[in-house]
Amino acid sequence: MLKYILRRLLLLIPILLGVILLIMFIMDLTPGDPATLLLGINATPEAIEELNDELGFNDPLLVQYADYIIGALHGDLGTSWQTSRPVFGEIMSRFPVTLKLAVFSIIVTAIIGIPLGIISAIKKYSVLDMVCTSVAMIFTSLPRFWLGMMLILLFSVQLGWLPTNGVGTWKHYILPVFTLAAPTAAKIMRLTRTTMLETIRSDYVRTARSKGAGENRIIVHHELKNAILPVVTSLGIEFGQLLGGAILIETVFSMQGISTLMITAIRMKDTPLVTGSIVFFATMVCITMLIIDLLYTAIDPRLRTKYTKAK
Amino acid sequence: MKKFLCFLLAAAMCFCLFGCGSTETETTATPAASGSEPADDGTGTGTGTERDSLTISLSTELQTLSILAQQNIVTNQVLTNIYDGLLKLDQDGNVVANIAEEWVWDEEEVKYTFKLKEGIKFHDGSELKASDVVFTFDLITGDYENFNATVASQVDHAEVVDDYTVDVYLTAPSATFIYYCAIYVKVYCEAAWESTNGFTEGIVACGPYQLVSYDPSTGVVLEAFEDYHGDPKPSIKNVYFNIIPDANTQVMALQSGELNVSRDFPASSISTIEADENLDIYSHDCGMVYFLQFNLRDNTLEPLKNQQVRQAINYALDKEFMISVAEEGLGTPANSVGNPNMFGYDDEIPTYEYNVERARELMAEAGYPDGFDLGTIYCREGKDQSVAEIAIENLAAIGITATVTMLENNAFIEQLSNGNYYVAASHLNFNTDAAQVFEVASIRGAVPYSGLEDPYVEEMRDACDLEMDTETRREMLNEVLDYLSEQAYFAPCYYPMMSYAHTAGLQFSGYDPFVGLQVRFLSWE
Numbered sequence: 001m002l003k004y005i006l007r008r009l010l011l012l013i014p015i016l017l018g019v020i021l022l023i024m025f026i027m028d029l030t031p032g033d034p035a036t037l038l039l040g041i042n043a044t045p046e047a048i049e050e051l052n053d054e055l056g057f058n059d060p061l062l063v064q065y066a067d068y069i070i071g072a073l074h075g076d077l078g079t080s081w082q083t084s085r086p087v088f089g090e091i092m093s094r095f096p097v098t099l100k101l102a103v104f105s106i107i108v109t110a111i112i113g114i115p116l117g118i119i120s121a122i123k124k125y126s127v128l129d130m131v132c133t134s135v136a137m138i139f140t141s142l143p144r145f146w147l148g149m150m151l152i153l154l155f156s157v158q159l160g161w162l163p164t165n166g167v168g169t170w171k172h173y174i175l176p177v178f179t180l181a182a183p184t185a186a187k188i189m190r191l192t193r194t195t196m197l198e199t200i201r202s203d204y205v206r207t208a209r210s211k212g213a214g215e216n217r218i219i220v221h222h223e224l225k226n227a228i229l230p231v232v233t234s235l236g237i238e239f240g241q242l243l244g245g246a247i248l249i250e251t252v253f254s255m256q257g258i259s260t261l262m263i264t265a266i267r268m269k270d271t272p273l274v275t276g277s278i279v280f281f282a283t284m285v286c287i288t289m290l291i292i293d294l295l296y297t298a299i300d301p302r303l304r305t306k307y308t309k310a311k
Numbered sequence: 312m313k314k315f316l317c318f319l320l321a322a323a324m325c326f327c328l329f330g331c332g333s334t335e336t337e338t339t340a341t342p343a344a345s346g347s348e349p350a351d352d353g354t355g356t357g358t359g360t361e362r363d364s365l366t367i368s369l370s371t372e373l374q375t376l377s378i379l380a381q382q383n384i385v386t387n388q389v390l391t392n393i394y395d396g397l398l399k400l401d402q403d404g405n406v407v408a409n410i411a412e413e414w415v416w417d418e419e420e421v422k423y424t425f426k427l428k429e430g431i432k433f434h435d436g437s438e439l440k441a442s443d444v445v446f447t448f449d450l451i452t453g454d455y456e457n458f459n460a461t462v463a464s465q466v467d468h469a470e471v472v473d474d475y476t477v478d479v480y481l482t483a484p485s486a487t488f489i490y491y492c493a494i495y496v497k498v499y500c501e502a503a504w505e506s507t508n509g510f511t512e513g514i515v516a517c518g519p520y521q522l523v524s525y526d527p528s529t530g531v532v533l534e535a536f537e538d539y540h541g542d543p544k545p546s547i548k549n550v551y552f553n554i555i556p557d558a559n560t561q562v563m564a565l566q567s568g569e570l571n572v573s574r575d576f577p578a579s580s581i582s583t584i585e586a587d588e589n590l591d592i593y594s595h596d597c598g599m600v601y602f603l604q605f606n607l608r609d610n611t612l613e614p615l616k617n618q619q620v621r622q623a624i625n626y627a628l629d630k631e632f633m634i635s636v637a638e639e640g641l642g643t644p645a646n647s648v649g650n651p652n653m654f655g656y657d658d659e660i661p662t663y664e665y666n667v668e669r670a671r672e673l674m675a676e677a678g679y680p681d682g683f684d685l686g687t688i689y690c691r692e693g694k695d696q697s698v699a700e701i702a703i704e705n706l707a708a709i710g711i712t713a714t715v716t717m718l719e720n721n722a723f724i725e726q727l728s729n730g731n732y733y734v735a736a737s738h739l740n741f742n743t744d745a746a747q748v749f750e751v752a753s754i755r756g757a758v759p760y761s762g763l764e765d766p767y768v769e770e771m772r773d774a775c776d777l778e779m780d781t782e783t784r785r786e787m788l789n790e791v792l793d794y795l796s797e798q799a800y801f802a803p804c805y806y807p808m809m810s811y812a813h814t815a816g817l818q819f820s821g822y823d824p825f826v827g828l829q830v831r832f833l834s835w836e
Contacts, residue, residue, distance in 0.1 A: 030719045030721060030722075030724050031719075031722040031724075031725035031726075032720070032721025032722065032724055036724060037721070037724075039460070044460045044464070044757070047460045047746075067511075082374055083374055084375065085511075089525075093526075093527055093528060094527070094528060097528055144342060149559060149560075149563070152560065152563050153563060156563060156567045156569075157563050157566045157567045160567060160568075161571060163567075164560060164563050164567050164569055165553070165555050165560050165564055165565040165569070166529060166569075167528060167529060168529065171643075199805060212744065230658065251556050252557050252559075252560055253558045253560070254553070254556060254557065254560055255528075256372060256528035256529070256552060256554055257528075262557060264371060264372070267721075271529060271719055295405040
């Protein structure tokens, strides 16, 4: 198992090298230069050229790439062209907001989505199932930014219960977390329902039931355990994406997270900051995926045996 | 089952209608909006809920805390309240005393002697001395010259004469220096330079407000500086600049009372704001102009080289309609890329009133009675796009066909600077002196996107820079603006108003058209 984790972590290196090259290549293709944007209207062409040289923007792509990798190996992700602050510091100042949003959202998603999916599957075609699937359909189809705005209008402007924007207190997180979690929970609910319905019909469930196993035991140990694998995958992917930030939610609720940082950096052609944020994002997604894979082994004994054998 | 589905659909519909309708609903006065009840959300940045506090929105985080580095408009909006200039501009754009109470030009030695006001305090309590001013000029002409190219290129060096007198030696006589000085030269505290890591981790200046805290994820907190030397002194004690990127969220925060001033509210929400008795809109002139930029290089379309065609385009533009669509009426038609608030502008500049008949006549005289195809009008997202879209409709009336292509900011700038366009819809934010127009009209300017190389313009550019007599210079600049208008090198569209949506009861006693919101001019009723 340890060997497997190590191998997966080592795989991060080529992935990150590729990601960095790809990002630098794309940023290189985009029009404009940072000095023009940084120096503004009164700058002379010489000043622009000088600053571009200073920033390393005029170096060939491969030289920039090599410089970046050497810097990264020394733990230096570079300095933001726009703010002159270290990229790592910039990311870390924004990451707590994004992390809190992602963790709370995924917890709310799981708490709402999975139980409702199970209930819907067990009580198939009941009124409860109808309500759950219909509400799920509505929430899946609502655009998040719109839902967010409607929630602000209702709970902040009309009722005055919650703040419209910011990140200061737990109250600030209620609306954005719900806005993020509602459509995902709906998706997870539908997925859980579908996979549960598949397992409900399977032979081993029928066997367990014929052996006289209790209904709760059948649901938890036989049905859910087999049905949960795709749900865990889906939750993992959602979580990985949330760590990359939820641009619309961060914008609507004025939460200065990773994605607003990245968007501003792209607009200002701040290559070090864009590359740094995406490297950070890629690392987070890879680690999340690794954790999900490890969770599989905890859930599914077949996989556990496989890794044990490999060892 | 059918009944159940109907019920569900009806419920969903009600939810949607409720949400949509609420933007038009008048809200009742919240404690914050009426300013009667203090509240603390424990965020560091907060809400202006008392009469001695105010919350203003920012659309992005600050780029820097240092006024020596390039700032975007958002950064400038905050820093202008903290730093104070050697000189300043009055409401009419004239240079007036500030930290320096008088200044004398010495033609022989090519220097300005500034006499500083005595007793000016920095935020740390220390007194501002001549050495601080020299230190400021050393920074501008030294490590930070790239960011202050205009002033850096004019100043040779500065010297301390005594504690309250400074000599600033120029590289050559320059009439614009004193204007740029009033706009760009803010005095730094030499003693605090090291401790604040070059003013990137804190600010010690002498402006009306002092920095309490800055957090890129929430915003800026300022506190009134009691020893501020200028007038008016700040009347609101605590100022919070909260970062709210989304314009619609800003409006909702205004409605809920969490925000007192929004600069970025969408024009489409003006009617909602006006209908709300707790909210108001304050507008003033600003240095911005929206215009059509022509490519005047050799590679341009043949018709665009013709003055009459360019004049016809100017006549064909319905500027009032552009203002009503893009600005909900908050603007005035433009007759120049220069701005009415500029030194050197007067009302005699030729104006192209909306006149399709006259435009058609000019097209016929120019030999294009059936018009021509202009290709693509490039623009950026936002109001430029509205201007471009209205322009193609207007131009169609005189037979000129065109389409609109919207580009991302960097792509737009690259397209224009390379001359890969015929016409573009753009805007510029100028400062107080009409010589700024040379930045777009002269091939040696900072944004010479038109590629214009007119010998008269180039000659006047040099002459205006060297002329030290104020009246003569004003006349010369005015001649240039007249000339540019006659030649129709640009098609100016309109001057927008700078507008703020704000909580009712907030008074604006003044403004700076070229700098933006200055909190010391604000007070609660």
